[in-house]
Amino acid sequence: MFYQWTESMSVGVPLIDNDHKALIHLINRLHESVSAGDTYDVLDELMSRLVDYIDIHFVREERVMEACAYPETPGHKREHGEFVAYIRGLRERFSAETAADLAGDLASYLKDWLNHHILIQDMAYRPYAEGNGPAAKAAEAFGPGLFDKMRTSSAESR
Numbered sequence: 001m002f003y004q005w006t007e008s009m010s011v012g013v014p015l016i017d018n019d020h021k022a023l024i025h026l027i028n029r030l031h032e033s034v035s036a037g038d039t040y041d042v043l044d045e046l047m048s049r050l051v052d053y054i055d056i057h058f059v060r061e062e063r064v065m066e067a068c069a070y071p072e073t074p075g076h077k078r079e080h081g082e083f084v085a086y087i088r089g090l091r092e093r094f095s096a097e098t099a100a101d102l103a104g105d106l107a108s109y110l111k112d113w114l115n116h117h118i119l120i121q122d123m124a125y126r127p128y129a130e131g132n133g134p135a136a137k138a139a140e141a142f143g144p145g146l147f148d149k150m151r152t153s154s155a156e157s158r
């Protein structure tokens, strides 16, 4: 199934939406790689993209939640921590032999994350973050959105 970001997924902060578009793009890449049978190379690249997602998106989002005094920030950060632990475990198990299994596992993990974290937990801070000046400023401190960043870097490597 091909996923597409729509306005109904917006959390009210354009840079964060752009990061989420990057994650949806990665889910689609993963699906393509499973059907094309080239999971090793794709997974190798995807894992570094996911490290970017952790280092840039999660930190951006946490600063935004703090900037708009979102009361559920600590619990939200804990969920981010679970994602970090999952990706760490995946990287440890990654090899040519395990790539196909891990790709399937990661695909269902990310779909679940989209449905249960992004569309519920991230969406919950929207009323606090939308139109909030300090939140928008906090988001900008981490540079361009990951989807834009990804498109620029793939254009450069061509």
Ligand SMILES: [Fe+2]
Pocket: 020, 057, 061, 118, 122
């Ligand atoms: Fe998010």
Ligand SMILES: [Fe+2]
Pocket: 061, 076, 080, 117, 121, 122
């Ligand atoms: Fe989040």
